[in-house]
Amino acid sequence: MALLEVKDLSTSFRTEDGVVRAVQGVNFTVEKGQTLGIVGESGCGKSVTCLTIMGLNPKKNTVTGGEALWKGNDLLSMKPSDLRAVRGDEISMIFQDPMTSLNPVHTIGRQLVEAVLLHRDVTKRVARSRAVELLKAVGIPRAETRIDDYPHQFSGGMRQRVMIAMALINDPDLLIADEPTTALDVTTQAQILSLMKTLQEDFGSAIIMITHDLGVVAEVADDVLVMYAANVVEQAEVHDLFHRPQHPYTWGLMGSLPRLEADVDRLTQIPGQPPSLLRPPNGCRFHPRCPYVMEVCKTTVPELLPTQRDPDHLQKCHLDEETKEREAAKLLATTMAGTG
Amino acid sequence: MEAATAMPEATGEELLIVDGVKKYFPITRGIIFQKEIASVKAVDGVSFSIKPGETLGIVGESGCGKSTLARCIMKLLEATDGKITFEGRDITRLSRPAMRPIRREMTMIFQDPYASLNPRKRVGFIIGEPLEVHGLGTSSEIKRRVQELLEVVGLNPEHYNRFPHEFSGGQRQRIGVARALSVNPKLIVCDEPVSALDVSVQAQILNLLKDLQDDFGLTYIFIAHDLNVVRHISDRVMVMYLGKVAEVAPRDVLYTEPKHPYTGALLSAVPIANPDIGRQREAVVLEGDVPSPVNPPSGCRFHPRCPRFVEGHCDVEEPPLYQFGKSQAAACHYPLERWPMTAEEMRRAGSRTSAQPQPA
Numbered sequence: 049m050a051l052l053e054v055k056d057l058s059t060s061f062r063t064e065d066g067v068v069r070a071v072q073g074v075n076f077t078v079e080k081g082q083t084l085g086i087v088g089e090s091g092c093g094k095s096v097t098c099l100t101i102m103g104l105n106p107k108k109n110t111v112t113g114g115e116a117l118w119k120g121n122d123l124l125s126m127k128p129s130d131l132r133a134v135r136g137d138e139i140s141m142i143f144q145d146p147m148t149s150l151n152p153v154h155t156i157g158r159q160l161v162e163a164v165l166l167h168r169d170v171t172k173r174v175a176r177s178r179a180v181e182l183l184k185a186v187g188i189p190r191a192e193t194r195i196d197d198y199p200h201q202f203s204g205g206m207r208q209r210v211m212i213a214m215a216l217i218n219d220p221d222l223l224i225a226d227e228p229t230t231a232l233d234v235t236t237q238a239q240i241l242s243l244m245k246t247l248q249e250d251f252g253s254a255i256i257m258i259t260h261d262l263g264v265v266a267e268v269a270d271d272v273l274v275m276y277a278a279n280v281v282e283q284a285e286v287h288d289l290f291h292r293p294q295h296p297y298t299w300g301l302m303g304s305l306p307r308l309e310a311d312v313d314r315l316t317q318i319p320g321q322p323p324s325l326l327r328p329p330n331g332c333r334f335h336p337r338c339p340y341v342m343e344v345c346k347t348t349v350p351e352l353l354p355t356q357r358d359p360d361h362l363q364k365c366h367l368d369e370e371t372k373e374r375e376a377a378k379l380l381a382t383t384m385a386g387t388g
Numbered sequence: 389m390e391a392a393t394a395m396p397e398a399t400g401e402e403l404l405i406v407d408g409v410k411k412y413f414p415i416t417r418g419i420i421f422q423k424e425i426a427s428v429k430a431v432d433g434v435s436f437s438i439k440p441g442e443t444l445g446i447v448g449e450s451g452c453g454k455s456t457l458a459r460c461i462m463k464l465l466e467a468t469d470g471k472i473t474f475e476g477r478d479i480t481r482l483s484r485p486a487m488r489p490i491r492r493e494m495t496m497i498f499q500d501p502y503a504s505l506n507p508r509k510r511v512g513f514i515i516g517e518p519l520e521v522h523g524l525g526t527s528s529e530i531k532r533r534v535q536e537l538l539e540v541v542g543l544n545p546e547h548y549n550r551f552p553h554e555f556s557g558g559q560r561q562r563i564g565v566a567r568a569l570s571v572n573p574k575l576i577v578c579d580e581p582v583s584a585l586d587v588s589v590q591a592q593i594l595n596l597l598k599d600l601q602d603d604f605g606l607t608y609i610f611i612a613h614d615l616n617v618v619r620h621i622s623d624r625v626m627v628m629y630l631g632k633v634a635e636v637a638p639r640d641v642l643y644t645e646p647k648h649p650y651t652g653a654l655l656s657a658v659p660i661a662n663p664d665i666g667r668q669r670e671a672v673v674l675e676g677d678v679p680s681p682v683n684p685p686s687g688c689r690f691h692p693r694c695p696r697f698v699e700g701h702c703d704v705e706e707p708p709l710y711q712f713g714k715s716q717a718a719a720c721h722y723p724l725e726r727w728p729m730t731a732e733e734m735r736r737a738g739s740r741t742s743a744q745p746q747p748a
Contacts, residue, residue: 089586203677204450233449233613235674238657242673260587263616263659267666286663304591305661306620308643315620317595318588321556 049120050077051254052101052139052222056114059093059100063109068325070096072278073114073352076271078222081248083255085269085286087262087301089322092275094258098224100124102141103131118222137167140215144227146207150199156210157195163217182213185250186243205236212243219251226258241268262305266290274298277323277333280352283362291380294355294363294372296338299379310383332366340367340375402437402473403575403607404461404494409434409470411456415682429681430456432631433470440574443601443608445622445639447615447654451678453631454611458577461609462496463487475574492522495568499580501560505552511538512548515566522571537566541596558589565596569604577609582617594621615658619643624715627651630689631681633709637716645727647710647718649734650690652727670730688721695734696722 059071071093078084086094099105101116101123116123118134126134143149151159160179161172168175176195183191186209199207208228215223225244229237245268248255257268265272265286272289274282274297282295293299303316320337323329329336335345344366352364365372412427431453438444446454459465461472463479472480479490495518498504505514515537516530525533535545541562552560561581568576578597582590598621600606612618618625619639626636627650635648646652653672660666674693679685685692691702701721709717724734 089588205677233678234615234654234657235449236677237659238671238673239675241659242671261659262587262661263666266661266663267659290661290663300588302661304588306591306594306614306616307661308616308619308655308658309660309662309665312620314598315591315595317591319592321558321589322586 050117051080051119052078053117054097054101054114055117057097057100057116058113059096059105060111061105061109062111063326066326069278069328070325071100074273074275074280075352076273076280076283078254078256080221080254081252082270083248083257083268085265085272086256086258086275087260087265087272088275089260091277091322091325093278094273094275095226097275098141098226098256098258102135102139102224103128104141133167136163137218138220139222139224140218140220141224142208142211142215142226142228145231146204146211147199147231149211150207152199155196155198156202160195160210160214160217163214167218178217179213182217183210185216185247186210186213187239188213205232205239208232208236208240209243212240212247216247216251216253220253222254222256224256224258227260228257229264230259230261237264244268262301274301277328278325279333279364280362281334281364283352284358285360288358288361292355292357292361292373293376293379294361295334295365296340296367296375297334299375300337302383303379305383307383312382316379332364340371342366401439403440403442403475404609405437405471405473406457406461407435407471407473409457409460409472410468411453411460411465412468426682429631429684431460431467432681432684434628434631434633435470436626436633436636438575438607438609440607441601441605442624443610443622445618445625446609446611446628447613447618447625448628448634449613449678451630451681452628453681454628455579457628458496458579458609458611462494462577463491464496488522492518492571493573494575494577495571495573497561497564497568497576497578497581500584501557501564502584504564505560507552509551510548511550511552511555511563514552514563515570518567518571524571533570534566537570540569540600541566542592556589557585558592561585561589561593562596565593565600569600572604573606575607575609577611579611580613581610583612583614590617597621615643615654627654630678630684632689633717633719634690635716635718635720636709637712637718641713641716645716645724647712647716647723648690648720649694649696649722649724651718652724652729652734653693653695656728669728672729672731672734688719690720695731698722 054076057071057074060067060069074097088094100112112124157179161175164175164178180191180195188194188209229240259265269286272284272286273280276297282298300318304318318337331347332345332350335341350364350366352362355361356369409431410433411431412429414424415426416422417425434457448454460467467480471478512534516534519525519530535548538545543562582593610621622639624638625642627634629650635651646655653674656672676693687703687705688707691697707719707721709719711717
């Protein structure tokens, strides 16, 4: 049995202007020790997907559908008290902005100890030594003394380490990381990513990595979901995704990325901008920006179907497979030069 | 030893020459009698020059002084020391009125397209204001020019009367570009112009900036923390660390044969959007954080984090900018012999002292 199995997940928010369908029909599974990457631009629903699984959306005005089976139990229909027992213990989350997700008026020690005491029947002393142990594991120097410092006494990278320590303190089976390195410098990002990799090896946790950065996905993920305007448009194993991307949006993302390892004179840009989810376009949601648009795209929503070559590679596009193979090969010739 | 200029030789045709610019922010104590107790050395002796039509990329982590440097060049901040020469004229100590005509020649694009546009003004006013300030044309001429500019940056000229909130992030950044362009400047300083944008929109703005450069012969100083973006747009790249120039070189040289270990560490820290390359290489992961610019480390400022740190040399003697070939310069006593290198190789090679270059 998969650790987490998400089936036909959907989330909509009722707003003054109408219903925003933020996530529609998302399916995926996460196995023990695996990393799932979710990639897409702002507003594509990648964060809402995870907030829904964690039950962190505001109760009022939120409608969710589908199932999120955690070890066989549906998180979405669970009693709030049961969900609280899972959240922070078996599943934990790292947020994007370490500056705002730590409480500025409490020492980090108090915040770490609180996380332990909520889920474990241990003394404060034990909880504190566990906190020190974790701070050491994430590479904070002089953890014994720094545990009594306040968040403002740490740099951005150090604060993100504290967040990771807090997320890992109860040995979670699944860690959801929502843009954990976006606010950080490249060298700090490299530190945090390599730290997460080591910790995953040591603790055997599964990770869901939400990011807008294809580079991060390529480095850490095993499987990838590409999301666009509340839908999954492509879903594949990471090598497969980068070697045989099947959706015009994925091509656009790859083409618009300036790269260190390949020379392109002009970036392929995706014209326009992501649609409003209040009034999404008819048919395929990408069709107003798609260079390969056909008549059928404007009226009929494509289904997320496996490719002929690989039943695990799903894509949501009307284009025929031959054209896709050809276009993908063309794109790769320019962007992935230098790899076999 | 004074840092050598980051340029091979001055040929007299440079658009902008920055010579030993320093910017210290005082830290004071006391309310009435303010006493300076220390200073933040945000920019500490930076020299470079830029030719017309060229794009100089400036990269570095947050707090390395790249934005402060840009503000000093634009004279939004008064430099503590050093000399800034624009078109052969020393502008370092010019008064505000004397500076005004020069502001037509150099404009700026800011990072945050949400914060840098006045939410209560219409787009037409925002773009036309520089023209009005400099007295360039009657109001109907200005209106025509603004509509022309909107078209140039890929917006609908009919949106002249809209407010900034009616535009998306990418469109707002286009408005920022149009405003910078309105007075026909020679130099545009772009301070992280795409870092707040989504990837697909980022590509649109980068392409736009390149097109405008081709069409109008613009010179850019392009500041960013994203090495991929800087590589894409720049002719030459300058790497800054803690207020100083670590390395400067033509783009292709810097990205293929970096000499400074910090440049190497930056390059190897960039995630590569290709699972075959990205996972094989061994990243040089730097330890710790950028130290405080109030009390920078002695000797080479990078030494506490450097994999090739040599005790008794790097922490004592500050490296000048050594020249490598015609156009590359790096401030390191033990520059990298080749690239790529793993951290272990860097360390081993670092103990060899024979590779020391001659000071420029």
